Amino acid sequence: MNWDLHIKHFTHYLKIERSLSANSIEAYVHDVSLLKQFVGMSYPQTTPLTLTTKQCQHFLQYVNELGMSAHSQARILSGLKSFYKYLLFESLVEKDPTALLEGPKLGRKLPDTLSYPEIEKLLLAIDQSKPEGARNRAMLEVLYSSGLRVSELVDLKVNNVHADIGFLRVVGKGNKERLVPIGRDALKYMMLYVNEVRGKAPHKPAQKGFEGFVFLNRNGKKLTRVMIFTIIKNLALETGLNKTISPHTFRHSFATHLIEGGADLRAVQEMLGHESITTTEIYTHLDRDYLRQVIKEFHPRS
Numbered sequence: 001m002n003w004d005l006h007i008k009h010f011t012h013y014l015k016i017e018r019s020l021s022a023n024s025i026e027a028y029v030h031d032v033s034l035l036k037q038f039v040g041m042s043y044p045q046t047t048p049l050t051l052t053t054k055q056c057q058h059f060l061q062y063v064n065e066l067g068m069s070a071h072s073q074a075r076i077l078s079g080l081k082s083f084y085k086y087l088l089f090e091s092l093v094e095k096d097p098t099a100l101l102e103g104p105k106l107g108r109k110l111p112d113t114l115s116y117p118e119i120e121k122l123l124l125a126i127d128q129s130k131p132e133g134a135r136n137r138a139m140l141e142v143l144y145s146s147g148l149r150v151s152e153l154v155d156l157k158v159n160n161v162h163a164d165i166g167f168l169r170v171v172g173k174g175n176k177e178r179l180v181p182i183g184r185d186a187l188k189y190m191m192l193y194v195n196e197v198r199g200k201a202p203h204k205p206a207q208k209g210f211e212g213f214v215f216l217n218r219n220g221k222k223l224t225r226v227m228i229f230t231i232i233k234n235l236a237l238e239t240g241l242n243k244t245i246s247p248h249t250f251r252h253s254f255a256t257h258l259i260e261g262g263a264d265l266r267a268v269q270e271m272l273g274h275e276s277i278t279t280t281e282i283y284t285h286l287d288r289d290y291l292r293q294v295i296k297e298f299h300p301r302s
Helices: 003-016 022-042 053-065 070-089 116-124 131-146 150-154 184-197 225-239 247-260 265-272 282-298
Strands: 167-171 177-181
Touching: 003 022, 003 070, 022 053, 022 070, 053 070, 116 131, 116 225, 116 247, 131 150, 131 167, 131 184, 131 225, 131 247, 150 225, 150 247, 177 265, 225 247, 247 265
Parallel strands: none
Antiparallel strands: 167 177
């Protein structure tokens, strides 16, 4: 069986057995395809079932020489390990050649955040007299109010907005559902958009297959992740905000402001949809940095 067929079956496994998102599947397949290209150049007779640990090490060295960042190298190795876990699961190999491989050591990068005044400045800069302005205000309000991932925002359905109780039903990573509270202002702007703006002239009504999505483009189709990145980038430029921001910046700010305000870490974990509490704990580092700065500035013996 050749590389392409194994990769095809691996893709099916990721989708059906592990219920990963399209973006995660694409990343895993890209990593294995990179290995396939390297093996084709260096070891043309080698198949996924005969690959050795030594050959894997040569591949990682090749990736390093390409100048990829430590985070990219670690992600590629993670993709290869998942591929061989699948092959073991299917009893296609008896030994995992990636088992003893270690990726580069990574420093834990603290996420960029916005202050509350910066968020207010961005929101107030949106021209709500235009249909897309009403939509953009609603989107950013929801991102900051509920801490959604950008993929969760674009996939949000109208019937998953429970306005009566102030909650959103969100489908996150691995198709896992969770209930997330939505703030009063965010809910107000979202319902205003849904009831008064969405699907009305000059924009086209929701196209077939997209009727259920909350946020639509001017053609009546679901917004893309790239479009939301572009909207936020342009807004930052317009307001003169000297930071590189993305939809995830609003999620980081949501979590950081909750932690700084004294919110329970478990509650924040639940709202963010983190499987592990250690992922959520990164936000406590931001709070600790602030506390450390206070000590430095105001304690007489610091």
